[in-house]
Amino acid sequence: MNKPPTLGFIACATVAAMLLLIAAGVAGAAESRNATGQVFVSSEKDDAVAAYSAASRQLIAVWRQCKRPRHLQLSPDRRRLYVACSDDSRVDVVDVASRKTVASLPVGDDPELFDLSPDGRTLYVSNEEDGLLSAYDIASGKKVFAIKVGEEPEGVKASPDGKRVYVTSEVANLVHVIDVASRKLVRNIQVGNRPRRLLLAMDGKELWVTNELAASVSVIRTDTLEVVQTIAFAPKGLRAEDVTPVGLVASSDGKRAYIGLGRANHVAVVDVASRRVLDYVLVGRRAWGLALTRDNALLYVANGLSDDVSVVDTASNKAVTTLKAGRVPHSVAIDD
Template sequence: MRSVAWRPLLVMIACGVCGYIFEVAAASSQAASARAYVSNEDGESVSVLDTQSATNIATIDVGKRPRGLKLSRDGSRLFVAVSGLPKCPPTVPDEECAKLERDLKADGIAIVDTSSHKVVKVLAAGSDPEQFAMSNDGKRLFVANEDTGTLSVVDVAAGKVIERIKVGLEPEGVALTPNGRWVLVTNESDNSVSVVDTTTLKVTKTVPVGKRPRDMAFTPDGNTAYVSGEMDASLYRMSVTGDAPVQRLLQLREEARPMAVILDPPRNRLYLSTGRGGTVAVVDMKGAPQEAKLIKEIPVGKRPWGMALSADGHYLYTANGPSNDVSVVDTKTLTEVKRIPVGKSPWGIVLGPAPP
């Protein structure tokens, strides 16, 4: 009889505990909420995604041809490269591209307040900014100016270019080593990578790699870079500061067009978006630097370009230009689990915390 009498109280306590656990879990989920920002090149906008619900929650107008983008460490500011140079596919001759009217006033790095979803300032960043890297302290940007073959160094606080560094022809990819000492630039038409000392702001060496290099990723110590070659479907390995010979580490199928590169050291993996190949190539790096093995190509949306990997390495996101969406890939099952509609011609993507 005594146990029966206590049952209602036990149920109430149990319900209270369950409610408490649910509230804690909900609070933890909310605290862990994050954002993905996607540049829509033809949509002149950035799509804001909630990565917890995998939904598109906002669209921000940022200016013409937004492509490269970076997020401040606290998630409060988004930096977006915008350009007034008309879009010109590789199939169009250079002389025809040169005839297209451009808007020089549209060039710059737009700074977005991620709480209000408003552009608060546009920094001067040289001609036709496309991709860029941010210094570890957030005070400088290193911006590729594709049409002038230069790398502009931008002082964020002053809002101006403080140095223009001559690199190779058609610079595109820009990446900073983990220690911030070196910035590397892929030169598409030169089939090379320029290595720039961020202290002296001088090119220390130029390294030949695959055809039409697009992007690169570093080992944690920053001594080695892996570079994608779009036109010969290659992955190259190069020494950042040493004299080790350049090595073609992997050859993909002819139809693949390697673009973005992400290295996931804890899992000994490397990911390549394959552009017109329509997949993400998953590469086993356990045998690196001597060898690398293709594990699988995961079908995603059309012409995936930019990619981003979640902090826990569980989800990979790809910006799929012609299909106007973002693919979410489960890296445990190596399958696409969802597509999120975004703006017109998504190009780049960056992940980070929700606005503070």
């Protein structure tokens, strides 16, 4: 691999430019564009984001982004990359094509994870230290509302119709259900120990929640808001306490779910319809952040303790290569 480019600081945009650029990105959501073929990986300890070529799997660029970048997510039009800057209390907006920061949104203390509304106009972010779910209008940059939830909120997921937002509380072992129209917390759902992240499955009819310290996923029906099943993970030869599921992703056809099992250094492959574990795939150390290519052929897994990203062939359920990443890679986003 070629020597990584030197890290460089990127200045924040002015407030006026920020609002204009974000509004332009939202307004252009319907426009077609060609994918750039980049795989983005955030590095918590290097305060950086790296870009790799999806075709060659070679490093293209790495740049200083902010203090402790974590969650990454592409806008619905895939023109912008949103970056949670946990120690800078903001979410940065990066132009995908140029890899330049075009805006920064102040979002309160310690943003951990976030999600975008289906129309790309609202950003929902969990503020871990304050125990809040905050909503921001992206075009204006203004806070729309904030709702108190359980301690250490992390996972955030907006429903496909935009009417609800789901939030996990690691300390309370709850999933909170927020009604967007009334801006109220309408239900608390008890799940397993230390719930972390969320996935909507079965065309939004099920909400899957990883329980890090229970080695499981809770399956919630979104019509009744009740837990209907718990999927347990037990890879052979591993102690139960080392099975710590966090990140999860589903194939675009909805048939398969992939769950990073943290310190177990494996990814679980689950048949969504039957909720049955089909396989365990060996990857790097502390597998958390997951992303699939659009054709579902490759799964990228950020391994926080081995400072690398495993690339898994989903046909064979085998890791086919490893990309050296920065220190403590957190999330992966793919513009393919």
